[in-house]
Amino acid sequence: MTQPASPPMNIAFFASSLVSAYWNGAATYYRGIVRALHARGHRVRFYEPDAFGRQQHRDIDDPPWAEVIVYPGEGDANARRMVEHARGADLVVKASGVGVFDELLEEAVLDLRGPNTRVVFWDVDAPATLDRLAADFADPFHALVPRYDMVLTYGGGDPVVEAYRRFGARDCVPIYNALDPDTHHPVEADPRFAADLGFLGNRLPDREARVDAFFLRAAGLLPERRFLLGGSGWDDKPLPANVRNLGHVYTADHNAFNRSPMAVLNVSRDSMARYGFSPATRVFEAAGSAACLITDAWEGIELFLEPGREVLVARNGEEVAAHVERLDPVRARRIGEAAYRRVLSEHTYAHRAAQLEALLEGRDAARAVEVAA
Structure with a gap:
């Protein structure tokens, strides 16, 4: 203790x-x-x-x-x-x-x-x-x-x-x-969550439009890539054919969800993005799993993770798609490991x-x- x-x-x-x-x-x-x-x-x-x-x-x-x-x-x-x-x-x-x-x-x-x-x-x-x-x-x-x-x-x-x-x-x-490193930490990749990009978040009124703009727009631009959606409330949402909807993902599976795709996405709610300086829990969950994180742009991100080295930042779905296209497993792993070291030392x-x-x-x-x- x-x-x-x-x-x-x-x-x-x-x-x-x-x-x-x-x-x-x-x-x-x-x-x-x-x-x-x-x-x-x-x-x-x-x-x-x-x-x-x-x-x-x-x-x-x-x-x-x-x-x-x-x-x-x-x-x-x-x-x-x-x-x-x-x-x-x-x-x-x-x-x-x-x-x-x-x-x-x-x-x-x-x-x-x-x-x-x-x-x-x-x-x-x-x-x-x-x-x-x-x-x-x-x-x-x-x-x-x-x-x-x-x-x-x-x-x-x-x-x-x-x-x-x-x-x-x-x-x-x-x-x-x-980060609670006893709860969120690197694990072996799980085939259930294999994808190029994953997003985990409940469907909420002030988040949905941004999920459309950042996640589903990127999926539409990259029809040959695999996208993974987790969270409650998305069952009746029209999705591109290359997006697989998992529904609610229990906490015990969050490490595998974050670790298994090549990258995972953070999309802030409208209000959080407007005020800035509001890293969601999934930012630290992902970093704690040594995941390669792509986040929507919001003021203050550099206080928590260094853009370009510890996190990738996108202003819209087109930039999310461009990050996914340019990523390879080696670079993704390097970014995730850098984020992991940063949050362990400071967050x-x-x-x-x-x-x-x-x-x-x-x-x-x-x-x-x-x-x-």
């Missing part, structure tokens, strides 16, 4: 799900953060509702590094009972996008604040939350933002930080996605957990990350 630089904390985490990635793109992020906090001596209780079929599509059992508390996804009294159950924690986290009870929890957790309890709003989709606030000045969350001890986000950089401060946040700090969840500790203790976050490395 990594020794914490601060006293061990009891942490209550209200979020979508730790045990299921089903319609839950933040699962990898939560697992990485929580597991790294446990490794540093902290105790986490993770409160998640039984909603959206996630408990019926678990991809991990209750882990030894967190206490998972599942509560009914209906009935406000159930959510309020969970909030009361968390009383006495040193740190209470309300994550965005629980999917049910969000407005209730946003307000209720603030009643737990006290001399020995800090309450943090952890935004795993800051662009959506900020757009929500900008669109409705009567939204009750406006009055709540300044009451949180801190706002954390999993992306967004200065644009998101400045926006949250305009809405009254005491402080706003990105805790970026990262693991151990680095992120050290950063969080430093923020909470008022220490130098950059120094804490160096120590974690």
